[in-house]
Amino acid sequence: xxxxxxxxLSAALLLIPSSQAAxxxxxxxxxxxxxxxxxxxxxxxxxxxxxLAGQPDQFIQWQLVFFRAGSRxxxxxxxxxxxxxxxxxxxxxAYFSQMTPPKAADDSDPDLSSKGAQVAAGRRCGSCxxxxxxxxxxxxxxxxxxxxxxxxxxxxxKAGARIGGGVAAMADVAYHMSDEEITAVSHYLANFK
Ligand code: HEC
Ligand code: HEC
Numbered sequence: 001x002x003x004x005x006x007x008x009l010s011a012a013l014l015l016i017p018s019s020q021a022a023x024x025x026x027x028x029x030x031x032x033x034x035x036x037x038x039x040x041x042x043x044x045x046x047x048x049x050x051x052l053a054g055q056p057d058q059f060i061q062w063q064l065v066f067f068r069a070g071s072r073x074x075x076x077x078x079x080x081x082x083x084x085x086x087x088x089x090x091x092x093x094a095y096f097s098q099m100t101p102p103k104a105a106d107d108s109d110p111d112l113s114s115k116g117a118q119v120a121a122g123r124r125c126g127s128c129x130x131x132x133x134x135x136x137x138x139x140x141x142x143x144x145x146x147x148x149x150x151x152x153x154x155x156x157x158k159a160g161a162r163i164g165g166g167v168a169a170m171a172d173v174a175y176h177m178s179d180e181e182i183t184a185v186s187h188y189l190a191n192f193k
Contacts, residue, residue, distance in 0.1 A: 027091040034092075037076065042099040049076075050149045054101025058137045061093040062165050072162055101134070102144040107191040116188025119181045123173060125189075128166075133192050138165050147190035154182045 034052070039045050042053030052060065066072035067081035068089075107113055120126065128139050135141035142150065156162035157174035164170045174182075 023091065024095075027088075027095050030088060031092065031095055033080075042096050043102045044146055044149075047146075048149055048152055049146075050153075051102045051145060052096040053099035054134070054144075055096060055141050056135045056137055056139065057093040057097040059135060059140050060096050061089050062138050064089045064092060066165070072164075101141060104144045104191045104193050109187060112184055112187045113191055114188075116184035116186070119177075119185040120188060123177070123181075123185075125173075125185070128169065133189055142189040143192040145190060147186050150186035150189055151182055154186065158182070 034042075037044070037046060037049050038052050039049075042051055044051045063072060064081050064084060067074065067077045068084055070078065125142070126133065129142050130136050130139075133141065133143035153162070154174050154177065157164060157170045158177060160171065162170075177185075
């Protein structure tokens with residue numbers, strides 16, 4: 001009997017968090033389900049899965065809304081986002097945005113990076129993503145993101161497989177990029193310090 005009462009009480013507490021601390025504990029539990037793919041501390045070790053640590057709060061929230069609505073399509077993320085509540089979306093945004101962003105390792109190909117730097121300057125990536133490529137509001141962090149994921153994302157925008165927010169700003173940017181430019185700028189950004 002006691003166990004049943006305790007169970008009911010804790011369920012009620014989860015639904016109506018009584019304090020910020022309870023909130024944090026609940027979201028930490030839920031984020032454990034994300035770590036299997038997005039990595040411990042929000043830093044992905046898996047090909048084609050992005051790191052989430054240090055992404056802007058609003059960017060994370062918008063992407064979860066897009067997956068839930070089906071306007072951003074991905075076999076792995078859509079089932080996860082399907083039943084997600086607005087409150088969870090807000091909490092995930094706060095949780096991952098406060099984590100330390102991934103740090104770039106040593107650059108394996110500085111020549112490719114300097115080509116990528118020219119692409120980024122010429123196409124004014126920093127005008128939206130900020131000069132440090134840390135992102136802001138609905139605009140993604142790019143610095144230190146996994147290289148092959150950046151390549152994939154740019155090809156998805158270019159092919160129209162991903163439309164994105166911000167009046168489809170990225171579809172417009174990527175449409176005009178060559179494959180060589182995508183390769184170079186992704187290398188530059190993944191290694192950006
Ligand atoms: C089974 C693996 C898997 C799990 C579990 C998973 N994700 Fe993802 N997630 C992905 C993949 C793959 C992508 C990239 C999709 C693409 O290429 O468009 C992604 C993308 C995202 C993005 C967009 C990031 C960006 O940079 O565009 C967010 C935000 C996100 N996931 C949040 C979460 C949250 C929150 C959880 C836990 C509730 C979670 N994911 C669990 C595989 C997973
Ligand atoms: C006019 C503003 C603007 C410019 C210029 C711009 N971006 Fe973006 N970028 C955005 C916005 C907004 C998003 C989020 C789109 C979404 O919701 O999918 C984004 C998202 C991205 C993503 C997806 C990141 C992720 O984690 O999923 C990549 C990669 C990217 N931009 C690369 C670039 C590169 C490289 C350039 C320069 C060649 C560039 N962007 C120029 C606004 C811009």
